[in-house]
Amino acid sequence: MTATTIEADWLTTPGLQTLLATLSADGEEARIVGGAVRNSVLGHPVSDIDIATTTVPDETVRRVEAAGFRAVPTGIEHGTVTVVTPEHAYEVTTLRRDIETDGRHAVVHFGRDWKADAERRDFTINALYARADGSIVDLVGGIEDLGSQTLRFIGDSETRIREDYLRILRFFRFFAWYGKGRPDAAGIRAATRLKEGLDGLSVERVWTELKKLLAAPDPSRALLWMRQTGVLTRILPESERWGIDAIHSLVESEGAFGWAPDPMLRLAAIVPPDPARLTQMAERLKLSNADRDRIVGFAIAEPAKPEESDSAFRTRLYFGDRAAIADRLRLAVASARGKAESSRETLDAIARLTSQLEIVATFAPPAFPVSGEDLKSAGIAPGPEMGKTLDRLRKLWASSGFVLGRESLLERV
Numbered sequence: 001m002t003a004t005t006i007e008a009d010w011l012t013t014p015g016l017q018t019l020l021a022t023l024s025a026d027g028e029e030a031r032i033v034g035g036a037v038r039n040s041v042l043g044h045p046v047s048d049i050d051i052a053t054t055t056v057p058d059e060t061v062r063r064v065e066a067a068g069f070r071a072v073p074t075g076i077e078h079g080t081v082t083v084v085t086p087e088h089a090y091e092v093t094t095l096r097r098d099i100e101t102d103g104r105h106a107v108v109h110f111g112r113d114w115k116a117d118a119e120r121r122d123f124t125i126n127a128l129y130a131r132a133d134g135s136i137v138d139l140v141g142g143i144e145d146l147g148s149q150t151l152r153f154i155g156d157s158e159t160r161i162r163e164d165y166l167r168i169l170r171f172f173r174f175f176a177w178y179g180k181g182r183p184d185a186a187g188i189r190a191a192t193r194l195k196e197g198l199d200g201l202s203v204e205r206v207w208t209e210l211k212k213l214l215a216a217p218d219p220s221r222a223l224l225w226m227r228q229t230g231v232l233t234r235i236l237p238e239s240e241r242w243g244i245d246a247i248h249s250l251v252e253s254e255g256a257f258g259w260a261p262d263p264m265l266r267l268a269a270i271v272p273p274d275p276a277r278l279t280q281m282a283e284r285l286k287l288s289n290a291d292r293d294r295i296v297g298f299a300i301a302e303p304a305k306p307e308e309s310d311s312a313f314r315t316r317l318y319f320g321d322r323a324a325i326a327d328r329l330r331l332a333v334a335s336a337r338g339k340a341e342s343s344r345e346t347l348d349a350i351a352r353l354t355s356q357l358e359i360v361a362t363f364a365p366p367a368f369p370v371s372g373e374d375l376k377s378a379g380i381a382p383g384p385e386m387g388k389t390l391d392r393l394r395k396l397w398a399s400s401g402f403v404l405g406r407e408s409l410l411e412r413v
Contacts, residue, residue: 003143005134006040010049015069015085020132022067023053023060023092030055030092031114031129031137038125041136041146042178051092052129054112057081060092078108096120098163115139122160122167123174124152149180157190165197168231169209176213176222183225192229199234206235207285214263220247223270238271238281246270246331249338253330256337257354264294265327269334273299297324304332306352313356315398317363326360329353368394369406378413389413 010016011032023030030053036046053060057079061071064083072082079094095117096108111117114129118139121127125146129137136143140154151174153160153167161167168191175183198206213219223244226232233240246269254261271278278299282292301324302316317325333353336346370393372386380386393409 002147003041004136006037006130006136007134008040008046010036010046010088011040011130011132011134013085013087015087016049016090017132018067019051019064019069019083019085019090019092022063023051023055024132025063028054028059031131033129034121034126037128037130037136038142038146038178040130041128041143049088049090051083051090052095052114052117053092054095056094056110060094064092079110119154120163121154122164122170124154125174125178127154146178149178150184151175151179151187152184153187153190157184157186158194161190161194161197165194166201166205166209168195168198169206169213169235172222172226172231173209173213173216175225176216176219179222183222188225188229191231195229195231195234198231203285207287210235211263211267214266215261217261218251219266220244220251223247236271236281238277242270242272244270246335246338250331250334253334253337257333259330264291265330268295268298268327269331271295273303275299294323294327297321298327301325301328304328304353304356306332306349306356308356310355310359311399311401313359314363314365314401315395317360318365318398318402319395322360322363326357329357329360333357365398365402368397369404370394370397370409374406374410375413378410380413 020030020032030051032049033052034050036049038044039046055063057073057076060081060083061073064071064081070084072084074080074082074091075093079096081092083090083092094110095112095114096110097113097116098108098120114137118127118129121140124140124142126142127138127140128142129139131137141152144150145152151171153171171183171187171191213222216222223232227239227244232244247266250266250269251261253259271281275296278295279292281287282295287295301321305313308316333350336350336353339346370390372382372390375386375389376382380389393412396412397404397409
């Protein structure tokens with residue numbers, strides 16, 4: 001790969017061009033840096049846009065406010081100011097060197113040396129700069145590594161990791177997204193030796209990285225290397241005896257059936273469906289309520305039953321957790337597809353499971369026709385007895401295929 005410029009709609013927005021010009025006046029300079037440049041070279045979508053500048057933070061604030069933009073000192077002690085323009089919010093950071101680190105936080109020294117700024121970053125592919133005209137500045141060989149799909153730490157791998165142990169997880173995450181073949185040997189050795197440093201990180205940062213890794217198009221190779229280095233067991237001990245073999249067939253099934261990559265479903269594929277353990281895991285990793293409910297709901301749901309009749313399945317779907325049942329079905333399909341030999345029985349099971357998934361997608365039962373008022377009219381007073389009667393009638397209605405009407409049900413009170 002020999003890219004020397006990027007062309008992207010986001011680069012031409014008036015707010016960004018004005019911001020870059022404002023920060024580049026009077027002998028200073030500002031450049032876009034990092035993921036926006038990398039993804040534009042690859043033709044991938046760009047979300048966050050970061051800017052590096054020679055202006056010190058106070059001068060950054062003064063200039064952007066004079067230009068009519070809002071400046072938010074989100075990390076000013078480390079040189080970072082968030083600049084809000086009409087089109088976008090940009091993180092603007094002064095060139096710096098880390099002069100003291102403890103594996104989580106750093107004391108920084110501001111500077112004007114672009115190469116020193118590049119060399120303190122994590123990976124070569126993340127240290128690409130672009131000027132306002134789109135011309136790329138590559139000081140560490142990032143363009144070549146993008147072309148060969150090589151993920152390398154900048155400089156000494158252990159030094160980069162000791163600056164921030166989260167870089168171990170970022171190493172595997174970026175490998176999942178941008179690497180191929182075997183990961184960089186020096187990076188693997190460093191991650192293996194220094195994985196204990198992960199214990200000192202906040203669980204929120206760990207889970208954020210793991211979830212991003214699981215969202216990659218195919219995270220199976222990265223997970224394999226995380227397992228072999230002991231990193232996966234370190235951050236996700238629940239996976240130790242369960243295995244990660246299901247990931248490969250799940251990714252293949254996603255492609256075959258058009259399922260979107262789903263990090264929570266992929267997590268479910270590599271942990272045991274044990275409600276108690278997964279509740280503890282959710283608490284340890286401080287999952288959001290939605291993520292916790294989904295992973296625990298998956299564990300609580302019954303395993304998929306390809307032999308189940310459509311009527312029985314719809315009844316179970318009506319009373320159960322639809323999302324959890326769908327998760328169980330998708331993993332069952334992937335597991336069946338991943339078997340070494342596809343017997344007639346296996347193919348029939350896959351057909352039934354995919355048919356059940358179609359039912360999940362379209363299932364819309366009519367409204368239950370009996371109300372509490374109906375039972376009051378039938379002489380049942382509000383209270384536990386009424387609740388039990390409604391539950392009994394609802395089950396009867398569901399087992400009928402949702403066809404019994406109000407009168408028929410009330411006859412059974």
